[in-house]
Amino acid sequence: MNTIKNISRRGFVKSIGLASGGLILACNTSIFSDKEIKPENLINFNPNLFVQLNSDGSLTLVASRSEMGNGVRTSLPSIIADEMDADWTRVSVKQGTGDSKYGDQNTDGSRSIRYLFDPMRKMGAMAKSMLITAASQKWQVPTNECSAENHFILHSSGKKIGFGDLVEIAKTLKTPDENSLTFKDPKDYKYIGKHLRSVDAEDYVLGKATFGIDKKIPNMKYVAIERCPVTFGTVKSFDKTEALKIPGVEKIIEIPRIERPFGALGGVAVIASNTWAAFKGKEALKIEWNLKDNQNYNSDKYMNEITKNVHKNGKVIKDKGNINKAFKDASKIIESTFQLPHLIHAPMEVPTATAWVQGDKCEVWASTQTPQSARKEVVEYLKTTEDKVTINVTLLGGGFGRKSKPDYVIEAVIASKLIGAPAQVVWTREDEIKHGYYHTVSAQYLKASLNKKGKVTGWLHRFALPSISSTFVSGVEYASSGESGAATNLPFNIENHKVEIGKAPAHVRIGWLRSVINIPHGFAINVFADELAYEAKKDPLEFRLNLIGEDRILMPKAKIKFNTARLKNVLKIAAKNAEWDKELPNGHAFGLAVHYSFFSYVASIVEVSLINGKVKVHNIFTVIDCGIVVNRDTVIAQMEGAAMFGLSLTYYGKITAKDGAIEQGNFHDYKILRINEAPKIHVEIVESTENPSGVGEPGVPVIAPAIVNAIFKLNGKRYYNLPLTDHDLV
Amino acid sequence: MITLSINGEKHIIDVSPEMPLLWAIRDIIGLTGTKYGCGKGLCGSCKVLLDNSPVQSCIIPISAAQGKEILTIEGESKNLQLLQESWVELNVPQCGFCQPGQLIAATALLDKNENPSDTEIDDAMIGNICRCGTYQRIKKAINRTVQLKKQS
Ligand code: FES
Numbered sequence: 001m002n003t004i005k006n007i008s009r010r011g012f013v014k015s016i017g018l019a020s021g022g023l024i025l026a027c028n029t030s031i032f033s034d035k036e037i038k039p040e041n042l043i044n045f046n047p048n049l050f051v052q053l054n055s056d057g058s059l060t061l062v063a064s065r066s067e068m069g070n071g072v073r074t075s076l077p078s079i080i081a082d083e084m085d086a087d088w089t090r091v092s093v094k095q096g097t098g099d100s101k102y103g104d105q106n107t108d109g110s111r112s113i114r115y116l117f118d119p120m121r122k123m124g125a126m127a128k129s130m131l132i133t134a135a136s137q138k139w140q141v142p143t144n145e146c147s148a149e150n151h152f153i154l155h156s157s158g159k160k161i162g163f164g165d166l167v168e169i170a171k172t173l174k175t176p177d178e179n180s181l182t183f184k185d186p187k188d189y190k191y192i193g194k195h196l197r198s199v200d201a202e203d204y205v206l207g208k209a210t211f212g213i214d215k216k217i218p219n220m221k222y223v224a225i226e227r228c229p230v231t232f233g234t235v236k237s238f239d240k241t242e243a244l245k246i247p248g249v250e251k252i253i254e255i256p257r258i259e260r261p262f263g264a265l266g267g268v269a270v271i272a273s274n275t276w277a278a279f280k281g282k283e284a285l286k287i288e289w290n291l292k293d294n295q296n297y298n299s300d301k302y303m304n305e306i307t308k309n310v311h312k313n314g315k316v317i318k319d320k321g322n323i324n325k326a327f328k329d330a331s332k333i334i335e336s337t338f339q340l341p342h343l344i345h346a347p348m349e350v351p352t353a354t355a356w357v358q359g360d361k362c363e364v365w366a367s368t369q370t371p372q373s374a375r376k377e378v379v380e381y382l383k384t385t386e387d388k389v390t391i392n393v394t395l396l397g398g399g400f401g402r403k404s405k406p407d408y409v410i411e412a413v414i415a416s417k418l419i420g421a422p423a424q425v426v427w428t429r430e431d432e433i434k435h436g437y438y439h440t441v442s443a444q445y446l447k448a449s450l451n452k453k454g455k456v457t458g459w460l461h462r463f464a465l466p467s468i469s470s471t472f473v474s475g476v477e478y479a480s481s482g483e484s485g486a487a488t489n490l491p492f493n494i495e496n497h498k499v500e501i502g503k504a505p506a507h508v509r510i511g512w513l514r515s516v517i518n519i520p521h522g523f524a525i526n527v528f529a530d531e532l533a534y535e536a537k538k539d540p541l542e543f544r545l546n547l548i549g550e551d552r553i554l555m556p557k558a559k560i561k562f563n564t565a566r567l568k569n570v571l572k573i574a575a576k577n578a579e580w581d582k583e584l585p586n587g588h589a590f591g592l593a594v595h596y597s598f599f600s601y602v603a604s605i606v607e608v609s610l611i612n613g614k615v616k617v618h619n620i621f622t623v624i625d626c627g628i629v630v631n632r633d634t635v636i637a638q639m640e641g642a643a644m645f646g647l648s649l650t651y652y653g654k655i656t657a658k659d660g661a662i663e664q665g666n667f668h669d670y671k672i673l674r675i676n677e678a679p680k681i682h683v684e685i686v687e688s689t690e691n692p693s694g695v696g697e698p699g700v701p702v703i704a705p706a707i708v709n710a711i712f713k714l715n716g717k718r719y720y721n722l723p724l725t726d727h728d729l730v
Numbered sequence: 731m732i733t734l735s736i737n738g739e740k741h742i743i744d745v746s747p748e749m750p751l752l753w754a755i756r757d758i759i760g761l762t763g764t765k766y767g768c769g770k771g772l773c774g775s776c777k778v779l780l781d782n783s784p785v786q787s788c789i790i791p792i793s794a795a796q797g798k799e800i801l802t803i804e805g806e807s808k809n810l811q812l813l814q815e816s817w818v819e820l821n822v823p824q825c826g827f828c829q830p831g832q833l834i835a836a837t838a839l840l841d842k843n844e845n846p847s848d849t850e851i852d853d854a855m856i857g858n859i860c861r862c863g864t865y866q867r868i869k870k871a872i873n874r875t876v877q878l879k880k881q882s
């Protein structure tokens with residue numbers, strides 16, 4: 001059955017945010033996802049992706065995904081335009097509101113392009129085919145004498161007609177059988193795989209782009225909330241006298257705690273006529289808290305606890321071969337323990353949402369990565385139905401996983417409901433750092449055996465880290481199998497391999513952060529492999545390529561295959577680009593790391609110097625194989641950004657808790673890399689015809705281990721815990 | 731009553747003289763191109779030009795901005811415009827949120843220094859955080875603007 005239909009004459013186009021008129025094609029993309037195909041999706045046609053061609057030739061796409069610097073609003077329409085032979089400059093994008101009619105809108109897991117590439121191409125090919133049919137009817141010529149080029153249909157006689165002028169006929173046509181569609185040869189792509197500027201670039205530089213924090217509604221109140229310093233603590237009592245004296249502060253209300261994964265933390269809210277007054281009012285509040293259980297959380301002590309837990313047997317989740325025998329027969333045993341702290345997202349735009357509750361209806365404007373789960377939460381809180389709730393997605397001033405948790409949307413809804421006016425909740429930077437969903441803290445223990453020839457015969461990986469699942473199900477004390485990632489799917493050819501998980505209960509909310517579990521696993525595995533190379537007295541590059549071993553497919557049952565040949569390939573290219581064997585200036589050294597995540601293969605080689613005891617990264621050579629590339633420039637930009645994200649966490653990233661309260665609060669104690677510390681980044685993208693895979697996240701995990709490996713060459717010290725500021729290296 | 735002159739236009743506002751310029755610009759006057767990132771002078775998202783000098787508007791009370799000329803990202807200046815063109819040409823922004831502050835900082839630099847060295851660029855831009863990590867392109871875009879100006 002067709003996945004695309006012509007809905008030009010149906011009534012509901014307004015509800016999807018398009019003006020009526022023109023040729024409108026709708027497509028159901030859910031059957032393209034790598035989730036299981038639901039039979040009802042094949043029977044009922046639930047379109048979730050729309051494209052409209054108007055008679056003036058303009059082409060509009062309703063984008064279901066959030067823009068947060070990942071270029072989705074540019075790359076998705078470029079696919080359609082290319083396959084349709086449309087003029088890219090005539091394409092505009094409308095942001096869809098949060099609604100299941102758009103399919104899965106979660107912009108995370110680096111998967112937008114992965115899911116939508118095929119449906120987008122089909123849409124484009126279908127529209128083109130219909131325009132050709134329309135032209136052939138108009139001219140009374142066979143379709144095979146017509147072709148499309150740059151927004152026109154051409155006839156072999158030389159006459160031509162614009163796309164827009166064919167809309168009226170095309171509207172009346174039935175969509176052709178999808179099996180009859182012809183697709184472009186990839187070598188003829190005009191936009192796919194090329195450099196395209198962001199559709200929002202001009203608005204960004206002119207200050208015209210509207211982010212969540214820029215939303216203004218008449219009579220809107222600004223809201224700042226003081227939350228309990230200890231996670232899940234509640235308000236005992238509060239004194240609002242001083243706060244109410246601040247000019248602009250109008251009201252103080254209590255925000256209840258909503259006990260759901262994305263529910264409001266609760267606290268005391270200052271309602272004011274401007275943001276500054278709300279912030280000042282918040283500082284002036286005097287609140288007594290019930291601190292509850294998590295007040296005993298001290299991250300230093302906790303690190304010792306989970307470290308103990310990886311130094312004893314844990315839950316076995318993988319046991320290949322006979323690890324005990326391998327260790328017994330070894331000519332050398334190497335053991336190391338890795339410790340990484342919590343991190344926080346710190347997107348440049350703090351969490352912000354504006355809500356307007358009127359009766360049982362509610363409209364929201366928010367910078368959110370997940371409008372649908374926001375909608376679900378709002379429906380749940382207001383005890384209303386989905387059709388009464390509209391979630392408008394603004395541009396996101398960075399997300400990195402923070403904005404896939406809509407707790408701040410619920411806060412705005414609660415505030416609006418309680419005050420009976422539109423409410424904009426703005427988090428201070430301190431709120432963002434102190435009350436987030438933290439990247440997990442982790443302890444990992446790795447042990448390996450080498451035989452006489454320096455070959456790795458056994459590999460034990462034990463890790464303990466509070467699980468993201470603990471945010472969803474209380475009482476979870478062990479990482480889930482999904483969080484075993486590269487520890488289990490180790491791409492090394494080692495006969496005996498065991499993975500165990502140690503106990504690690506959560507005392508703060510744990511959440512996704514750009515590249516998630518790949519940060520700790522990628523770090524430990526890459527640093528440890530380098531250590532083994534040293535112990536085996538081999539060059540780290542050659543040793544690593546041998547360790548990955550012969551070409552093979554890992555996880556053969558997965559829909560997207562893990563091909564070790566592609567992993568070695570990115571490492572080899574990175575080594576070539578960096579000139580791994582060349583002589584570097586005194587005090588400089590290369591370090592390498594390679595990692596597979598989000599179905600993409602990334603290797604980075606970094607050139608680091610250590611001068612007067614301080615680290616400086618000069619160059620980063622990154623190679624990514626992410627299958628077919630849609631927008632080359634987006635991929636390069638994402639790799640550049642990922643390197644900076646990785647550098648920030650290597651140098652500075654550390655969140656600590658004392659008596660349950662997060663100790664950091666702003667950019668002076670939670671530092672982010674600055675321009676003078678930014679190295680040159682050289683990105684190469686592997687040419688590929690494989691399925692497109694993730695781009696936003698997989699560039700992060702390689703950076704920290706590559707730097708640590710380079711430093712070892714310079715001072716003979718291996719740093720098993722980050723950040724480097726703790727070692728006085730930056 | 732306080733009078734602010736922003737992008738050549740006078741605004742008379744009735745708020746506390748202690749209010750930071752950032753919030754007066756955003757919430758009272760309604761120009762939202764200037765951004766809040768930290769509120770403590772640490773990130774540069776809120777930068778504006780005050781009598782041609784770059785300042786963090788989140789820590790300057792409006793009383794201190796009275797009688798001075800304020801330029802925000804929405805304003806007009808030769809260097810700002812040239813930089814904006816380079817920014818678009820090199821596709822600098824990712825999420826875009828920090829970019830108004832970056833552009834104001836870069837404008838201040840080029841206003842004072844026609845031919846900045848790499849170190850001078852770093853020094854001028856060090857107060858501006860970009861969490862998306864667009865620094866490499868920012869440097870390139872500044873250099874491109876300098877080159878174009880030399881040629882013309
Ligand atoms: S908001 Fe002013 S410097 Fe960060």
Ligand code: FES
Binds near residue numbers: 069348398827
């Ligand atoms: S572009 Fe996102 S913070 Fe700079």
